Amino acid sequence: MTTGKLDVSTLLSDDVMWTLLGTLYLRAYESRSPHSILRDHYAAEALERIEYDEPALARRLRPKTNQFLVALRGKQLDTWTTAFLDRHPDATVLQVGCGLDSRALRLQKPKNVRWYDLDLPDVIAIRRRLFEERDGHWMIAASVTDDDWLRAIPNDRPTLIIAEGLFPYLQTDDVRKLLQRLSDHFGTGELLFDSLAQWMTRFIKVFVFSFRDGHEIESGNNRLRLQETSPFSTFWPLIHSPGIRRLYQVGHKFKAWRNLMVSYRFTF
Numbered sequence: 001m002t003t004g005k006l007d008v009s010t011l012l013s014d015d016v017m018w019t020l021l022g023t024l025y026l027r028a029y030e031s032r033s034p035h036s037i038l039r040d041h042y043a044a045e046a047l048e049r050i051e052y053d054e055p056a057l058a059r060r061l062r063p064k065t066n067q068f069l070v071a072l073r074g075k076q077l078d079t080w081t082t083a084f085l086d087r088h089p090d091a092t093v094l095q096v097g098c099g100l101d102s103r104a105l106r107l108q109k110p111k112n113v114r115w116y117d118l119d120l121p122d123v124i125a126i127r128r129r130l131f132e133e134r135d136g137h138w139m140i141a142a143s144v145t146d147d148d149w150l151r152a153i154p155n156d157r158p159t160l161i162i163a164e165g166l167f168p169y170l171q172t173d174d175v176r177k178l179l180q181r182l183s184d185h186f187g188t189g190e191l192l193f194d195s196l197a198q199w200m201t202r203f204i205k206v207f208v209f210s211f212r213d214g215h216e217i218e219s220g221n222n223r224l225r226l227q228e229t230s231p232f233s234t235f236w237p238l239i240h241s242p243g244i245r246r247l248y249q250v251g252h253k254f255k256a257w258r259n260l261m262v263s264y265r266f267t268f
């Protein structure tokens with residue numbers, strides 16, 4: 001029997017690509033709360049159009065608590081993005097490993113901003129079915145590690161580069177080369193990304209890249225300057241549910257917890 005919904009089984013068979021459905025699901029789940037932090041109703045609408053096994057995903061992702069992992073990380077990146085676009089309303093934004101994220105829509109990107117969302121061809125094929133490519137908002141189907149796509153992106157404006165939930169899946173050398181290519185190509189701007197605790201890359205096969213702290217990134221690339229470091233639980237006061245807020249509040253006092261997932265803001 002066919003439901004007429006979008007078949008995403010190609011994504012589910014891949015260890016890395018299925019994660020974009022996971023983050024979409026968690027953002028959609030979170031958006032249904034009247035106290036939603038991200039208010040990402042675009043995620044909820046996109047998820048509605050996809051064929052997936054809800055109980056299986058819920059068992060795997062435990063959305064009641066884990067919705068806040070993506071919501072709080074997203075909130076930090078949204079806040080930095082909004083601040084950058086307030087300062088540069090004609091900026092270029094490049095979001096790599098965008099998955100089915102709807103940041104440009106939920107932040108209502110300023111009219112003059114050029115926004116590029118890049119992900120692997122199989123992902124972009126699905127993304128194109130769910131989100132419209134409009135004036136000033138384009139999708140690029142490529143591996144971020146490929147050489148040629150970057151040449152097509154103009155480098156005449158301040159540029160914001162966002163990589164949410166991407167770097168842990170890349171090889172260390174690929175991240176290093178990518179950062180070099182980006183900082184060689186663009187004149188000035190900011191780079192936002194998140195990273196996982198180093199122990200996770202030792203114990204969880206799918207995670208590869210990690211580093212000790214942001215200064216390690218600076219020492220490997222002479223154009224990047226670390227400006228801010230933000231543990232995933234920074235925005236814990238925004239959690240409405242008292243029990244879960246308390247969990248994140250207490251956890252936030254401990255370095256080992258804060259370091260589980262950290263977002264970084266660099267300038268170049």
Ligand SMILES: C[S@@+](CC[C@H](N)C(=O)[O-])C[C@H]1O[C@@H](n2cnc3c(N)ncnc32)[C@H](O)[C@@H]1O
Pocket residue numbers: 016017019020023024096097098099100101118119120123142143144145163164165166169
């Ligand atoms: C955890 S998901 C995050 C998706 C999105 N940023 C979000 O927060 O919902 C990781 C994303 O990285 C993408 N990805 C992994 N390797 C990639 C590569 N070499 N080039 C481009 N995208 C890649 C995957 O396809 C997936 O969409």
